[in-house]
Amino acid sequence: MRKSIWIVLILLVTACGPAVETAVSSATSDSAESAAAPGMGRMGMGGMGGGMMARHQAPVPEEYAGMTNPVPADEESLARGAEVYGRLCATCHGDGGMGDGPSAVNLDPAPAPIAHTSQMLGDDYLFWRVTEGGHDFETAMPSWEAALDEQERWDVINYVQALGSGAVVPGQMMGGAMFDPAAEAAQQAEMLAQGVEQGVITQEQADTFATVHGEMDGWMVANSDTMQGSMGQMQQTILDDLVAAGSITQEQADAFNTVHDLLMAAGLMQ
Ligand code: HEC
Structure with a gap:
């Protein structure tokens, strides 16, 4: 009796291998949904972003999903x-x-x-x-x-x-910084360095993450007019596209997802 339960369990786990992985990477959007539940607004991913990551992983509600800007940015x-x-x-x-x-x-x-x-x-x-x-x-x-x-x-x-x-010059009424890609890159490097230092990821994983992230940035610039969804919804599409185009390998895409989840679980991702 006992033995057969174990066999069933093992079979289940084996059969669900890839599904379990998917569940782990989509767990973020699940928690984003629960973060939206009343009284749970502060759950999210914690960390420095005050739950920004959770909002960015949340699926766009049906009545908005798929909308594209009908007004040309003239x-x-x-x-x-x-x-x-x-x-x-x-x-x-x-x-x-x-x-x-x-x-x-x-x-x-x-x-x-x-x-x-x-x-x-x-x-x-x-x-x-x-x-x-x-x-x-x-x-x-x-x-x-x-x-x-x-x-x-x-x-x-x-x-x-x-x-x-950078297509417009900011106004000068309220003050505040301008978007600075160099500062952004420095912040990301700092996050990866912390991940390595804390033993969350290896240096090699950090390097792969930075490489893939760079390719993703390029993809987003090239596709800025047609992007749809939250980051959580777009991430896999972008990775698949980059693999199909030969810009990155499937291994690099998988490594990116792994590092992404590890950094998020460690509260290092903004
Ligand atoms: C009272 C302060 C306040 C004002 C005024 C305000 N916002 Fe926000 N906005 C926030 C805060 C706080 C957040 C972060 C929390 C969130 O995403 O709900 C935010 C988030 C956003 C986001 C989501 C960005 C992301 O990365 O998820 C957008 C888009 C946005 N604001 C656009 C605007 C626009 C456009 C206006 C003016 C029409 C505006 N906001 C006015 C406080 C404000």
Whole structure:
């Protein structure tokens, strides 16, 4: 009797091998969902990001999923977006969109560095978050559904993305830093160094992660007009694309996921 239970168990585990792995890597979006449950807003991934990672892993709700920005990011849209941004967003997100406006001081979680994060998130995710604000996550991010019509929301999304790509010069009203890719790279290097130092990952894993991350950044720049979903939803698509294009190997893609999960579990990932 006992023996047969063990055999069944072993068979199950063997058969579920790949499924278990998938479950582990998608566990992040599960916890993002539970983070959205009432009273559990602070669960998330912990760590330095105040749960930002959990929000970035959350699946985009059905009514927004698949939306793409219908407003071209031309001069007019950027001008309208700049006006909205300066009037309604800069006080928290800062002139440069790095989350460091004067009203950010007492907010926990802090306003997101949207100039940067908007480069890595789908239009549908951004439209959802601007429309509904922090409602699902119990954060101070206001909902703009009533104050801004749809075009104004897309205009301001165009503007925020342009802040991050360097296509516009930030205003000078609220102060704050500009998105600086070099600073971002330094921060990532620091995170990996900490991971190695704490024995969470090996140096080789850190190097592979940095290489793959660089390729992913390139992919996001090249595909910025068609990106959809949260980072959690996009990660595997991007990796698969890069493997198919021969930019990275399947082993590198797998290693990236492993390191990603390890760093997240250790609370090192922002
Ligand atoms: C009262 C302060 C405040 C104001 C004003 C504000 N935000 Fe936010 N915003 C936040 C906070 C705090 C977060 C981080 C928590 C979250 O994602 O819910 C955030 C997050 C976001 C995100 C999600 C980014 C990500 O990486 O997940 C977007 C997009 C965003 N804000 C856009 C805007 C826009 C556009 C405006 C102006 C129309 C605006 N915000 C005004 C506080 C603010």
